[in-house]
Amino acid sequence: MSVAYKSIQWNRTKIIYDLLLFAAIGIYLFLFTYSAKLVSPDLEMRGLDIRAFGSAAFILLHVILSIGPLCRFDRRFLPLLYNRRHMGVTMFFLGLIHVIGFNLSDIPVLSNIPYKADGALYWYHDFGNVEPIVSLFAGNTHYGSLVRFPFETLGVIGLAILFLMAITSHDFWLANLTAPIWKALHMSVYVAYAALVGHVTLGAIQTNRHPFLTIAVGLGLVWITVIHLLAALQERRRDRAVAPPATATDHYVDIGSINEIPDTRAKIVTIAGERVAIFKYDGKIAAISNVCQHQNGPLGEGKVIDGCVTCPWHGYQYLPETGASPPPFIESVPTFNVQLRDDRIFVSTIPNPPGTETIPARIYPDADGAQSYE
Amino acid sequence: MNNHSDSQPAKRSDDEFFSGYSRLPKGIKRFLLKFIPLLFVGVVLFGIFVPRVHDQFNPGKFSRGQFEGLLVGEPVPHLLVPRKGKIESGSQFSRYLLSGFSKSSVPAKVTDQIGKWVQIKGAAVHRNNLTVVATGGAKPIERPAGAPLQPEPGVPLGEFSLKGEILDGKCYPGVMKPGQGKTHRACAIRCISGGVPAVFLSHNEQGDPLYFLLADSNGKSVSKQVLDLVADPIQITGQVTQYGDLFLIKADPSTYQRL
Ligand code: FES
Numbered sequence: 338m339s340v341a342y343k344s345i346q347w348n349r350t351k352i353i354y355d356l357l358l359f360a361a362i363g364i365y366l367f368l369f370t371y372s373a374k375l376v377s378p379d380l381e382m383r384g385l386d387i388r389a390f391g392s393a394a395f396i397l398l399h400v401i402l403s404i405g406p407l408c409r410f411d412r413r414f415l416p417l418l419y420n421r422r423h424m425g426v427t428m429f430f431l432g433l434i435h436v437i438g439f440n441l442s443d444i445p446v447l448s449n450i451p452y453k454a455d456g457a458l459y460w461y462h463d464f465g466n467v468e469p470i471v472s473l474f475a476g477n478t479h480y481g482s483l484v485r486f487p488f489e490t491l492g493v494i495g496l497a498i499l500f501l502m503a504i505t506s507h508d509f510w511l512a513n514l515t516a517p518i519w520k521a522l523h524m525s526v527y528v529a530y531a532a533l534v535g536h537v538t539l540g541a542i543q544t545n546r547h548p549f550l551t552i553a554v555g556l557g558l559v560w561i562t563v564i565h566l567l568a569a570l571q572e573r574r575r576d577r578a579v580a581p582p583a584t585a586t587d588h589y590v591d592i593g594s595i596n597e598i599p600d601t602r603a604k605i606v607t608i609a610g611e612r613v614a615i616f617k618y619d620g621k622i623a624a625i626s627n628v629c630q631h632q633n634g635p636l637g638e639g640k641v642i643d644g645c646v647t648c649p650w651h652g653y654q655y656l657p658e659t660g661a662s663p664p665p666f667i668e669s670v671p672t673f674n675v676q677l678r679d680d681r682i683f684v685s686t687i688p689n690p691p692g693t694e695t696i697p698a699r700i701y702p703d704a705d706g707a708q709s710y711e
Numbered sequence: 712m713n714n715h716s717d718s719q720p721a722k723r724s725d726d727e728f729f730s731g732y733s734r735l736p737k738g739i740k741r742f743l744l745k746f747i748p749l750l751f752v753g754v755v756l757f758g759i760f761v762p763r764v765h766d767q768f769n770p771g772k773f774s775r776g777q778f779e780g781l782l783v784g785e786p787v788p789h790l791l792v793p794r795k796g797k798i799e800s801g802s803q804f805s806r807y808l809l810s811g812f813s814k815s816s817v818p819a820k821v822t823d824q825i826g827k828w829v830q831i832k833g834a835a836v837h838r839n840n841l842t843v844v845a846t847g848g849a850k851p852i853e854r855p856a857g858a859p860l861q862p863e864p865g866v867p868l869g870e871f872s873l874k875g876e877i878l879d880g881k882c883y884p885g886v887m888k889p890g891q892g893k894t895h896r897a898c899a900i901r902c903i904s905g906g907v908p909a910v911f912l913s914h915n916e917q918g919d920p921l922y923f924l925l926a927d928s929n930g931k932s933v934s935k936q937v938l939d940l941v942a943d944p945i946q947i948t949g950q951v952t953q954y955g956d957l958f959l960i961k962a963d964p965s966t967y968q969r970l
Pocket of ligand 1 (some may be wrong): 636
């Protein structure tokens with residue numbers, strides 16, 4: 338499977354995923370309000386909603402950013418990665434409501450549910466002698482000072498990036514912007530994160546100075562940084578562990594024994610600077626690029642299912658012999674010629690263009706009657 | 712030989728593979744059934760604790776009302792309302808600052824009556840002993856029977872150096888929580904530039920809030936000149952005069968120091 342540009346491809350997993358996500362957010366928003374009202378029953382709620390939505394978005398961003406590294410540490414987190422973009426889009430909307438508010442009665446079918454949340458633009462910036470959006474930027478222009486820095490602008494930057502990510506999150510854009518540009522755009526989530534940490538630190542925390550808030554945001558930042566560093570380290574170590582031996586002859590390198598690779602799985606090696614996934618399946622060995630065309634997922638951590646290499650991230654599939662997605666899909670990755678010399682696997686250091694058919698090496702040549710050194 | 716691996720012994724869960732369009736493998740499912748509830752516990756804890764540590768529980772509120780008193784224009788429009796009952800000590804008047812509705816000053820309909828006894832209808836907000844009434848008009852009235860003829864003169868207290876923050880006189884005592892500090896800066900600037908009186912908040916040694924009206928050395932309002940210092944920690948050195956429970960500090964705004 339790869340992608341057909343339906344609006345969203347729903348399946349059971351995605352529906353459960355989204356239900357859990359919305360339930361978590363609903364519980365948080367409800368408890369936030371309820372807990373505050375317990376302290377002070379006649380509390381003015383309009384300002385509180387801004388904090389409820391803003392903090393929900395900020396907490397969710399930490400969850401989103403944690404999923405990637407967690408998946409590197411333990412593959413059982415992968416189902417959380419599978420539909421992460423829905424979390425991202427949801428987070429954008431929470432941030433948007435934090436700014437512009439939300440009125441359920443604006444939505445035709447829900448118009449008789451009396452729920453309304455005011456945004457910061459209305460609550461802090463409206464009713465004055467300039468437009469709210471002007472007030473947002475004019476209220477503070479001390480860009481030269483750290484302590485006085487306009488935290489509002491940092492929030493706007495964060496939200497703008499999230500907006501770009503949200504509108505381009507669909508695979509339609511992935512295909513049309515090309516993967517590297519799309520990937521670069523989506524890496525800017527870290528710019529958004531930095532901007533939003535600044536927004537919260539120079540805004541809510543600086544005003545509030547409650548140690549719990551400061552510690553929570555600080556721990557969040559440390560957590561995100563540390564797990565990313567650890568994941569990167571682990572990645573580096575893996576790369577080094579499987580670096581090809583220097584004994585390259587005739588463009589083929591010995592990448593190891595067939596016994597190292599479990600059936601339907603792959604070994605990942607870095608060959609001439611590029612990660613290659615060498616799969617063992619149906620008594621055969623074939624090698625393709627490790628990099629999924631969808632979002633650069635690690636194909637070598639995938640599995641051969643129904644004869645196709647299946648990406649562990651979102652399930653794109655490629656035929657191991659050709660590197661091409663089965664029709665009607667059009668994605669394809671480079672392939673690498675392989676040879677077997679006894680039980681050693683040799684892989685060509687020169688990639689074939691994406692989609693090039695190769696002849697897999699057969700582990701039991703006798704079954705076919707002929708030794709297959711390609 | 713086909714199915715075993717000698718250099719990479721696979722954990723059982725390692726061989727399970729998740730793909731979105733097939734059912735969750737057992738091991739992964741078991742794992743998620745433990746992990747996701749943990750996430751929900753986190754959601755519940757955050758949902759309960761985060762709102763409690765926000766500085767939002769001040770009692771500022773609106774109430775509609777009608778007030779009669781002597782309308783004064785300097786340094787900012789305010790109303791002297793005779794105190795009821797026996798007044799043994801302190802001022803004979805309560806002092807209510809005046810503003811228009813939204814983020815605006817009192818309209819000309821009100822300022823035209825300065826120096827007269829008036830009746831004002833409006834929305835009053837108060838926090839501690841700071842009260843502001845938002846109103847759209849003032850009706851001249853006779854001086855109520857028994858009301859003092861003249862406001863007592865202010866009591867000069869001498870020169871003080873005070874640390875504190877300039878706030879707007881309306882949102883701070885009103886519905887904004889906390890209604891001060893950097894997050895509230897833009898809102899306060901809009902209020903003050905719209906004509907809501909600026910108020911300087913300082914604290915005495917016991918930590919009680921003290922509110923000061925700001926005036927330049929001639930006793931005129933400085934509101935428009937202090938906009939860029941709103942919500943910043945500052946120090947003002949000037950002559951303090953006490954009018955009942957309201958204070959006035961006179962200092963040239965150019966001498967205000969940012970801390
Ligand atoms: S399927 Fe998304 S990265 Fe491979």
